[in-house]
Amino acid sequence: MATARNGRELFTILETSADTESSAACDGQEYTLNLCGDVKWFEIPYKKPDSDEEEDGASLAAGAGCNIILVTGSNGLKHEEEDNSEECYHSTSTNCSDATSNDSDLDFSDLEDEEEERASFLGYDEDLYEDCTSPDFWGEPDQVISIETFGASSGPQHSLGDDAEPRDYFRILFPDSLFEHMVEQTNNNALYRQRRNGKTDPHWHPTHDSEMRAYVGLNILMGVNRLPDSGMYWASDIFIGNAGFKKTMTARRFEKLTQYLQLCDREGEPVRGERGYDGLFKIRPLLDVLENTMWDAYTPNRCLTIDKSALVTKGRSSPTHSMPSMPSKPLRKGLSVWMLCDSRSGYCHRAKIHVGRPSEDRAVVLQGYRAVTSLVRGLEGQYHHLFLDSFFNSVPLLQRLLKDGLYACGPAHSGRKGFPEVLRPRNVGKLSQGEFYQCQRGNLVATVTRDIKVISCLSTNSAPGIVGISPGEEHNCEMDGEGDSDITESSGLSFGLPRPLPLLLYQENMRGVELCDQLRECYQVGRPHRKWWRYFLWFYVNVCIVNAYVLMKESRGGTAPAGLNGKQLTQHHFRVRLAQQLIGDYQGARGMERAARKRHADSPIEYGHRLERMSERSRRCRNCTNKGLRHESVFGCKICNVHLCRGGCFSEFHK
Numbered sequence: 001m002a003t004a005r006n007g008r009e010l011f012t013i014l015e016t017s018a019d020t021e022s023s024a025a026c027d028g029q030e031y032t033l034n035l036c037g038d039v040k041w042f043e044i045p046y047k048k049p050d051s052d053e054e055e056d057g058a059s060l061a062a063g064a065g066c067n068i069i070l071v072t073g074s075n076g077l078k079h080e081e082e083d084n085s086e087e088c089y090h091s092t093s094t095n096c097s098d099a100t101s102n103d104s105d106l107d108f109s110d111l112e113d114e115e116e117e118r119a120s121f122l123g124y125d126e127d128l129y130e131d132c133t134s135p136d137f138w139g140e141p142d143q144v145i146s147i148e149t150f151g152a153s154s155g156p157q158h159s160l161g162d163d164a165e166p167r168d169y170f171r172i173l174f175p176d177s178l179f180e181h182m183v184e185q186t187n188n189n190a191l192y193r194q195r196r197n198g199k200t201d202p203h204w205h206p207t208h209d210s211e212m213r214a215y216v217g218l219n220i221l222m223g224v225n226r227l228p229d230s231g232m233y234w235a236s237d238i239f240i241g242n243a244g245f246k247k248t249m250t251a252r253r254f255e256k257l258t259q260y261l262q263l264c265d266r267e268g269e270p271v272r273g274e275r276g277y278d279g280l281f282k283i284r285p286l287l288d289v290l291e292n293t294m295w296d297a298y299t300p301n302r303c304l305t306i307d308k309s310a311l312v313t314k315g316r317s318s319p320t321h322s323m324p325s326m327p328s329k330p331l332r333k334g335l336s337v338w339m340l341c342d343s344r345s346g347y348c349h350r351a352k353i354h355v356g357r358p359s360e361d362r363a364v365v366l367q368g369y370r371a372v373t374s375l376v377r378g379l380e381g382q383y384h385h386l387f388l389d390s391f392f393n394s395v396p397l398l399q400r401l402l403k404d405g406l407y408a409c410g411p412a413h414s415g416r417k418g419f420p421e422v423l424r425p426r427n428v429g430k431l432s433q434g435e436f437y438q439c440q441r442g443n444l445v446a447t448v449t450r451d452i453k454v455i456s457c458l459s460t461n462s463a464p465g466i467v468g469i470s471p472g473e474e475h476n477c478e479m480d481g482e483g484d485s486d487i488t489e490s491s492g493l494s495f496g497l498p499r500p501l502p503l504l505l506y507q508e509n510m511r512g513v514e515l516c517d518q519l520r521e522c523y524q525v526g527r528p529h530r531k532w533w534r535y536f537l538w539f540y541v542n543v544c545i546v547n548a549y550v551l552m553k554e555s556r557g558g559t560a561p562a563g564l565n566g567k568q569l570t571q572h573h574f575r576v577r578l579a580q581q582l583i584g585d586y587q588g589a590r591g592m593e594r595a596a597r598k599r600h601a602d603s604p605i606e607y608g609h610r611l612e613r614m615s616e617r618s619r620r621c622r623n624c625t626n627k628g629l630r631h632e633s634v635f636g637c638k639i640c641n642v643h644l645c646r647g648g649c650f651s652e653f654h655k
Helices: 018-027 051-056 108-117 126-131 166-173 176-197 209-224 230-234 243-248 251-260 281-297 361-375 395-403 501-509 512-522 532-556 571-583 589-599 622-626 649-654
Strands: 009-011 040-043 303-312 333-342 348-353 385-388 407-411 436-441 444-450 454-459 466-469 498-500 635-637
Touching (some): 166 281, 166 532, 166 571, 209 251, 230 243, 303 512, 333 512, 385 501, 444 501, 466 501, 512 532, 635 649
Antiparallel strands (some): 303 333
């Protein structure tokens, strides 16, 4: 047992095993922060440095105004000197150059003004920003922190039974009213464009709810079975074409639905500069509905992740952002979305579209401040633990969150205002691996340490002086949405590396958005398009599918539905089943023709099907074409209106 100063308990378990972790995880109280059970803990008592130690630490700024803890790794190994110019572990790019295009219908300037107007509404406290820059703000890391117990109920919130299907869970997040709205606006858009062009479209007829659901179902299946071009699903080649797609609707009908698909009232859309103009007007109906359904379907757990996610785009559009260049991240530009996800399951509670181009440090802090306070609205006073990317993390933000009853942790830019001057790289100097310094003000703890490189961190849920040694097994974390690597353990070493508690908490809980992205990017929904809002439409549809999958898994406790015959419920099975249920028994004109032909296949002559001369000019045999062959004939079936070769093609085609 380890007790803090003044007898206050810091942690219940210092040294544990995997067996202890599994039992503690069952009751959900001891390991609420998802810490690995193999971590060995120890506390470094705070001790003020004497005069000799201060002389040895000459690299620290003279008269820095606070004392700091120094912990040296027990392995005693020295590492080669590296560039200490990195100010934080997550080197998030804040000077993003936005590609502009004349054919885009969204401009950042309007959204930037809109965000600035909402700054006061989101409650940015100017006093917090100015107070954290005072010389006496930071003190010695010997204060007792206070962390309230998280006692709110959490998990899926629905009344579905054990026999519920994937579509039932998807309907919770993407209700039928959205399909009805899409049908209405798509039909209106088709009329609007035909009036604007001054001519009618002979290949268009109004759509309806069943067809729109089938259209979305086909797009989901395209993500499961990916082909380079959408037209290939209707190819006559038996090795490429898909019989289910041909049965559901024709390729031309699919293209027309894609052409006229719309979510907003085009005739009532405000022009840029008019009163009430909304840069996100084209998808506002979708955002208004999904923001509520995603939030209500799953009550947030204790540990939550806030990070940026990127949508891969093709072509040029103004809302794209340049992304950091990383060897394992070929993405160079994309649409950005801020996401609030559950740290364990990856369920996305909220997603906010990222707009604006901050270029100054203060503008970056304000933008991150507004983004986080907007994402966590409604969680005040519930004592959740938030794990943030360095783009968002700042001293004013953590003070505001702590004031609202929310704890936070994450890497931070040491060059931002408010970060302790004594912990900046130029004052800390060269650090050995595992060595760290800390400063404190109440619950707010600033840490600088050296792992693979120098890391700066801010936290309000971690006591100073607590160190954990993770097992020395090879472990590489995933890359985050910004292109930066997460905290990565040294691989191939026979010993563990000591890390301060804030970094261990961040390492174990900053994977919610990454997990959601992994589930979403496995099966992309929708095809590339030049319109920016199409990417956001399919992004939200895909997020709803991932959330529905998480809801079903947690609601069923890991047991598979009856239709899977005892197999494990995977996302692949979930998506295929969902698409099949959305399509249902819908069949377009061509599909009904094929169904009628199949009903008469047993006795084609009885229903008037016979081989007879169709025309004087020979045409390609439909049966041979379906097999990838090219034969022509003047004979065929007038009932089916197809040419067929004399011989076995007639009976084979009707079967």
